[in-house]
Amino acid sequence: MRTQSAQNRDARAVTASRPFTVIGHRGARGHAPENTLLSIDTAIRLGADWVEIDVQHHDGELWLMHDLTLDRTTNGRGLLTAHPAAALRRLDAGDGEGIPTLAEALDLIEQRVGVNVELKSWNGCANAVAACLREYIADGWPAERFLVSSFHLPELWEFKQLLPEVPLGALYCGVPLDWAGLAAELGAQTLNISDEFVDARLIADAHARGLALYVYTVNDETRLRTLWQMGVDGVFTDYPDRALAAVGSEVRE
Template identity: 35%
Template sequence: MRIRHVAAVTGALMGLSALALPASGAQAAVHGHPPVVVGHRGAAAYAPENTLASVDTADRLGISWVENDVQRTKDGQLVVLHDTSLARTTNAKKIYPGRSPWNVGDFTLREVEKLDAGSWFGSRFKGERVPTLEEYLEEVEDNGQKLLMELKNPELYPGIERQALRELRRDGWLDSGHVRRRLIVQSFNADAIRKFHRLDPAVKTGFLGSPTVADLPKYAAYCDQINAPHIAVTRKYVEAVHRLRGPHRRRLEVYTWTVDDAKGAVRIAGLGADGIISNKPDVVRDALDGDRS
């Protein structure tokens, strides 16, 4: 972990144990093991989302998997940010008045690097920056974590699928160890995931959404996961997904988002979901662990 994050992360973790809700009667996933717990945008309930501090907070909480969002600057650099606009999670309005709506694609990397991406969340995170994908991958690697990487709004960034693959390869994330156990690429855009799979069939991929049961076989041709909102997940839907095999000839999986409470985690696990994406991944993990104790 980089030294500059230690103070912020330590402060974010104070009192977290009081937030973990007890669980009783929880069920493991019906296929025999509990769901994988994924930190949404790092650990977004405890640190500014998609920053290195958020990754490090997830690491300090013992969370192996983190999720992020990848977009592209005006000068073609990949950065980690959720919204199309910089306005919500940085001080772009103050630093660049008159450049509304402050879209990521209208700013160069040098301009983005001048922004504070932490103060909006809390004063102790003042000075956090919007990380490049390279910096983010390095942090995840240094922590020994695993990455669920979302191509965000790929329709705005032609060619981002190939560019993301180049960055992953350059940073050592396309070797067999990472591809088999530490990397999943997802998107709401089915065409982007189809293209990504075509460019590198070895990488595990997921579609964000809840296609109809009748349409699931089409997605199984290029997706290993159907990553659905938790309100759309039922036992019958999970069973329908599990009946199919993805492009790697393994059973199709269901990851679901965004679940932040123990009761919800227990419910989703009981339906047989393979993964749960959460802003409070420690709460979800503790709820599922409590059932096994």
Template identity: 30%
Template sequence: MKVKALAHRGYSAKYPENTLSSFRAAYDLGFTHLELDVHLSKDGVPVLMHDLRIDRTTNGKGFVKDYTYEELKQFRVGDRETIPTLEEALRFAKDKMRVCIELKQKGNWYPGLEETVLQVIEETGMLKQVYVNSFDHFAVQKMRSLSKDIELGLIQYGITPSVIPFMKEIDATYLSFRVEFLTDEYVKACRDAGIQVVVWPVDTEWQFKKVSRYPSVLSTTNQLERFKRLCEKLVQQ
């Protein structure tokens, strides 16, 4: 069964997040979308990590941006894996899954992040198979200035009507926010504006029930097997 939802950092509840094993597990479970987080190494290589620092998910310490790519590859994620590059992830997902790339930009924390990520997307032939989003809306705006063809999205915790005109201005089509803020009115406003709503997290049964009222909404989940079981149960009803 194909599961139309975003696997958050892959199957992050069971495998090391933002790793190839985590992505492979999501694909094997039938998930159609993959979400991952991108930073920039000291020497300008886009690498996958959620936090600004590597402390939580590797056996190393410090900021991602303070290490070269080769230095980052010396650290371990989980027992055996290394920190993947964006290129490795996109080559894995090509012709398999749609990819949501979150830019972990904060102001100008990573000079050149947007340009470098776009270059990797184009070089891997993934322009039509990804969309790029961020909490940093200036980063998304910059990405639009670099490419008129790439699909874009914004992330925010809550909901606001003011973001819709801005999304039209930069031609962004995905809007992600927390599941608690999902309402009939906002879903309709986004649908009328041609915006795809994406909510997170959808890990519990009450969250799933809330989202299931809106077939057009995409869910982001960490609990992939549970989410899949709930989807199968819904289909059988």
């Protein structure tokens, strides 16, 4: 009969062999203004595997902006959609950075990392993002280097009809009654869930359905290690450097 210590060593070896994806949240918002080119470049320099950016469609452009309003992250006021493109171009999004477009972000990234595009608006956002990503795929970007996600699942479903080769991430802020069932029904490749709702049964169900499970937004190193040990596949973090330090080089892809 094998001893408990031998079983524990084997369990640690299996955990250490699993890939663990570090996703820079809004770039690296712990180090630079969120959703700016500076934040994205910082995340890449810190070693993130992927960057996550928020996108809204307005006035013919796809703007990198999380909030529907400008007040928190720029020197502007009111709804983003209340301002024409020319006015948005003049705003300061922090440290002298402007509000970039999705195309500007992708041109900066140049396939150095994967890109999670979160749809933050609806009624046309899916169509505009699909048209943009289609051009980059035609120029040589692998479709699997993109992940399109949203809490607005009907908008995510619309995107799937437009560009089915790009993987989807279903965003949840709770644990559904059918566990990961809805994400699987949607045809998503990842289930992205808030840290406060991580559940061992949800992790197991996601994996049984062939889904990766990513957790947002995790900045504490002890919590990062705990989630890795629980079996999650990756985290969104404001500090990619902390996540890399927490899980160690032995789990890097």
